Amino acid sequence: MTTDRTELALIAVAIAVAAAALFSPNWLVFTLTLALSTGMVVMGVVMLMRAGLVSFGQGLFYCLGGYAVGLGGRFLGITDALALIGLGVVTTVVVAMILGLLVTRYREIFFAMLSLAFSMILYGLLVKSHGLGSTDGFGVVDWTLFGMSSESNGSLMALMLAIALALAIALFLNRYFKSSVGLACEAIRENEVRVEYMGISRQQTLYINYVIAAAVGSVGGSMTALAAGHVDPTMAYWTISGEFVFIAILGGTGHVAAPFIAALIFTLVRTYAIELAPNAWQMILGIVLLLIILFLPKGIWSLFTRKKRAAS
Amino acid sequence: MLTVWAILIDGFIYASWLFLVAAGLTVIYGVMRILNMAHGSLYALGAYAAASALGWYYAGGGDQLWMAFAILAVSAITIGAVAGLAIERGLLRLMYGRDEILMLIITFAVLLILEDVMKLVWGTTPYFAYQPYAAMGRISIDVLTVSRYDLMVLAVSVVIGVGLWFWLERTRIGKILRSIIHDREVSTAMGVNVGRMFTITFMIGATLGAIAGGLTAPIISVVPGIGIEVIVLAFAVVVTGGLGSITGAAVGAIIVGLARATSIHTMPELELFIIYAVMAAVLVFRPYGLFGRAVARKI
Numbered sequence: 001m002t003t004d005r006t007e008l009a010l011i012a013v014a015i016a017v018a019a020a021a022l023f024s025p026n027w028l029v030f031t032l033t034l035a036l037s038t039g040m041v042v043m044g045v046v047m048l049m050r051a052g053l054v055s056f057g058q059g060l061f062y063c064l065g066g067y068a069v070g071l072g073g074r075f076l077g078i079t080d081a082l083a084l085i086g087l088g089v090v091t092t093v094v095v096a097m098i099l100g101l102l103v104t105r106y107r108e109i110f111f112a113m114l115s116l117a118f119s120m121i122l123y124g125l126l127v128k129s130h131g132l133g134s135t136d137g138f139g140v141v142d143w144t145l146f147g148m149s150s151e152s153n154g155s156l157m158a159l160m161l162a163i164a165l166a167l168a169i170a171l172f173l174n175r176y177f178k179s180s181v182g183l184a185c186e187a188i189r190e191n192e193v194r195v196e197y198m199g200i201s202r203q204q205t206l207y208i209n210y211v212i213a214a215a216v217g218s219v220g221g222s223m224t225a226l227a228a229g230h231v232d233p234t235m236a237y238w239t240i241s242g243e244f245v246f247i248a249i250l251g252g253t254g255h256v257a258a259p260f261i262a263a264l265i266f267t268l269v270r271t272y273a274i275e276l277a278p279n280a281w282q283m284i285l286g287i288v289l290l291l292i293i294l295f296l297p298k299g300i301w302s303l304f305t306r307k308k309r310a311a312s
Numbered sequence: 313m314l315t316v317w318a319i320l321i322d323g324f325i326y327a328s329w330l331f332l333v334a335a336g337l338t339v340i341y342g343v344m345r346i347l348n349m350a351h352g353s354l355y356a357l358g359a360y361a362a363a364s365a366l367g368w369y370y371a372g373g374g375d376q377l378w379m380a381f382a383i384l385a386v387s388a389i390t391i392g393a394v395a396g397l398a399i400e401r402g403l404l405r406l407m408y409g410r411d412e413i414l415m416l417i418i419t420f421a422v423l424l425i426l427e428d429v430m431k432l433v434w435g436t437t438p439y440f441a442y443q444p445y446a447a448m449g450r451i452s453i454d455v456l457t458v459s460r461y462d463l464m465v466l467a468v469s470v471v472i473g474v475g476l477w478f479w480l481e482r483t484r485i486g487k488i489l490r491s492i493i494h495d496r497e498v499s500t501a502m503g504v505n506v507g508r509m510f511t512i513t514f515m516i517g518a519t520l521g522a523i524a525g526g527l528t529a530p531i532i533s534v535v536p537g538i539g540i541e542v543i544v545l546a547f548a549v550v551v552t553g554g555l556g557s558i559t560g561a562a563v564g565a566i567i568v569g570l571a572r573a574t575s576i577h578t579m580p581e582l583e584l585f586i587i588y589a590v591m592a593a594v595l596v597f598r599p600y601g602l603f604g605r606a607v608a609r610k611i
Binding site for chain 1: 347403406411412413414416417418420421422423424425427428429431432436540544547548551555581582583584585588589591592595596599600
């Protein structure tokens with residue numbers, strides 16, 4: 001651990017993407033922003049997967065982050081993007097700290113389906129709240145970043161913000177995965193009773209992990225809301241959470257960059273698939289998911305590591 | 313007082329429908345330890361099959377109610393059994409022995425595939441098969457009127473529930489299935505063909521889902537996405553009652569059904585919320601559901 005090349009590589013890639021974005025067409029800027037935002041949410045799913053938990057309800061925190069941006073701008077008059085994202089994170093952490101007490105008692109399918117149920121509760125509440133546009137949702141007001149308004153060049157500003165946040169999250173999680181809590185999570189996945197024997201509280205470890213994963217998901221949701229300029233209850237619908245699980249499996253849990261790469265592939269393919277074959281898009285997802293589980297159980301990131309090992 | 317009666321009647325009718333939807337899910341989980349996310353798609357398949365078969369029958373000038381029900385039953389059962397057989401033999405068989413959570417993700421993939429297969433076969437325009445529902449009319453109980461069709465669904469639900477209980481508790485195959493539930497390896501050693509039993513169980517579970525869909529087709533408009541909504545409800549029911557238990561599914565269905573009816577008659581805006589709130593409340597006090605048993609964790 002004298003020189004961690006991962007951190008340098010992440011910073012280099014982030015700068016390269018930001019530089020390339022300046023010369024990119026508008027649709028690519030938007031797609032990249034969405035991919036990075038989705039990648040952040042998927043990071044949360046991956047964090048839980050490292051602890052052996054699969055969440056079909058990460059959409060809950062994604063939606064909370066999105067709605068915090070929408071409501072904060074609309075009713076509290078906050079326009080600063082960072083303040084809005086902070087509002088989302090605080091709300092999400094409070095909710096996750098309450099829900100975490102219950103859901104971290106569960107494993108496997110119970111955890112999966114319980115988290116799904118909680119996100120569906122939020123969906124149900126939002127659909128019935130007519131003041132917030134019911135199923136149509138509502139638009140996000142124009143926001144500012146360091147005093148600059150999003151009106152003139154919003155999509156590029158959103159991308160720069162997304163790159164900065166994604167980099168910060170990736171750097172933080174890269175260290176977190178090597179911290180005692182991060183390593184304890186992996187140990188819990190392997191054998192949680194032995195973890196208890198070693199004097200580590202599995203409950204506490206999973207709880208911390210769950211809350212951080214929720215906060216990361218919230219940032220992704222807030223970024224999506226800022227970029228798309230619109231929020232609606234489908235953000236909490238369980239099929240959206242299913243897509244996050246899909247992307248997490250596609251990328252694998254091997255590296256902090258994997259979820260972002262997988263999210264980029266997912267977003268790009270979706271853009272074309274929905275145009276070319278709107279009624280076969282989910283079928284493609286399903287088939288690819290099965291193929292990955294069968295032939296690439298550690299995700300596409302394992303392609304890189306395998307090559308590296310073969311070369312050395 | 314009138315509201316109480318209305319809640320009870322609506323609650324039990326809804327509970328019977330919930331039980332029909334959830335029964336197949338809990339049978340499959342109980343025996344195979346697979347939480348089948350594609351169950352909702354099997355429900356939708358049954359609904360589509362029944363709706364298009366009924367549409368074809370009525371378009372051809374048929375108007376016999378008993379014929380309509382025969383067509384409904386045959387089409388739903390056929391498509392459920394065939395789809396169940398195809399999914400189990402074609403895919404799940406290759407995956408046995410993996411983590412429960414991975415099986416959940418695999419059935420999620422099946423769900424995604426089936427959703428689009430249905431869109432490709434039946435298109436996105438809604439299908440209607442309201443004729444049997446309309447033909448049966450309504451009866452009045454005091455000042456409330458209840459559809460006869462809904463009462464029939466309630467009866468079918470009771471018959472299926474009792475039938476399932478009898479099948480698992482009183483027949484030879486049921487006994488073999490219970491031995492698999494208790495110990496798969498020992499059952500294999502005693503000469504039980506576990507593979508074939510799994511095929512049978514999955515086909516029956518899938519058929520139950522399709523029957524639920526077929527019976528629902530005359531009540532709703534059959535559109536893409538109905539299965540995705542249903543799976544979450546069915547899951548809430550079986551978890552409240554305890555995964556893998558038929559009695560649990562019945563009790564869970566009644567609790568959720570009554571809770572929803574109460575909410576609709578008193579606080580309609582909380583309808584969706586109340587279902588999951590009940591589930592969460594039960595799980596806080598009984599982590600494995602009302603009739604579920606805790607599993608020891610291996611060291």
